[in-house]
Amino acid sequence: xxxxxxxxxxxxxxxxxxxxxxxxxxxxxxxxxxxxxxxxxxxxxxxxxxxxxxxxxxxxxxxxxxxxxxxxxxxxxxxxxxxxxxxxxxxxxxxxxxxxxxxxxxxxxxxxxxxxxxxxxxxxxxxxxxxxxxxxxxx
Numbered sequence: 001x002x003x004x005x006x007x008x009x010x011x012x013x014x015x016x017x018x019x020x021x022x023x024x025x026x027x028x029x030x031x032x033x034x035x036x037x038x039x040x041x042x043x044x045x046x047x048x049x050x051x052x053x054x055x056x057x058x059x060x061x062x063x064x065x066x067x068x069x070x071x072x073x074x075x076x077x078x079x080x081x082x083x084x085x086x087x088x089x090x091x092x093x094x095x096x097x098x099x100x101x102x103x104x105x106x107x108x109x110x111x112x113x114x115x116x117x118x119x120x121x122x123x124x125x126x127x128x129x130x131x132x133x134x135x136x137x138x139x
Contacts, residue, residue, distance in 0.1 A: 006112040007035045007047045009074070011099055012120035012139055014049060014057040018069050024120070024139045031118055031137060032072060046112075050077040052087070052102035077106040094127040104128025 009017070009028075016024035017032065035045050049059070054076065059066055077083065079102060086105035091098060100121070107115055107129050116135040119125045125136050 004112040005035070005043065005045045005114040005116065006106075006110050007032070007045065008077075008103055008106055008115065008117045009047070009049045009053065010103060010117065010119040010121065010125070011053050011056045013118040014053060014059055014069070016139065017072075018057075018059070018066060027139055028118060035116075036073070047072065047074045048077050048106065049074055050083075050099065050102035050106050051079045052099040056097070056099040077102070077109075083109065090128050090130065093130075094124075096124050096128055100124045100128050104130065107132055107134055 012024065013028050016022040016028040019025060032047060035047060059069065061070055079087070083102060083105040086108055087098065087101035090096070090104040091101035094101070094104075096104070103117065103125065107117070114135065115132070116137060117125050118137050118139060120139045122136045122138050125134070
């Protein structure tokens with residue numbers, strides 16, 4: 001039996017990963033490296049970032065300043081119709097930012113046995129999870 005895990009990054013996790021001088025850089029890097037090294041046997045780990053989070057963080061995958069972050073296998077969670085509708089509902093119910101609402105939509109749509117979110121704002125992530133069991137790693 002295969003076990004699937006998803007690691008979601010919030011805006012500050014992306015910002016910290018980009019900037020080695022960021023006070024949380026090492027923490028995010030350690031979490032990311034640990035998650036990616038756990039891809040063994042029947043355990044599959046995917047690291048993802050919602051597109052709205054990428055926009056909020058200013059992550060342009062074509063910009064040379066993001067070359068370090070681009071080395072990691074971090075996939076985009078697209079803001080398609082289904083995610084946009086789910087995120088709009090989450091934003092309306094919780095009052096969070098568009099990026100956090102998109103994290104909530106990604107949590108809701110996750111096809112994983114375990115969802116972990118690297119975040120600087122656990123309270124908002126608990127809100128957007130709307131009761132779905134997740135692991136929150138505070139940065």
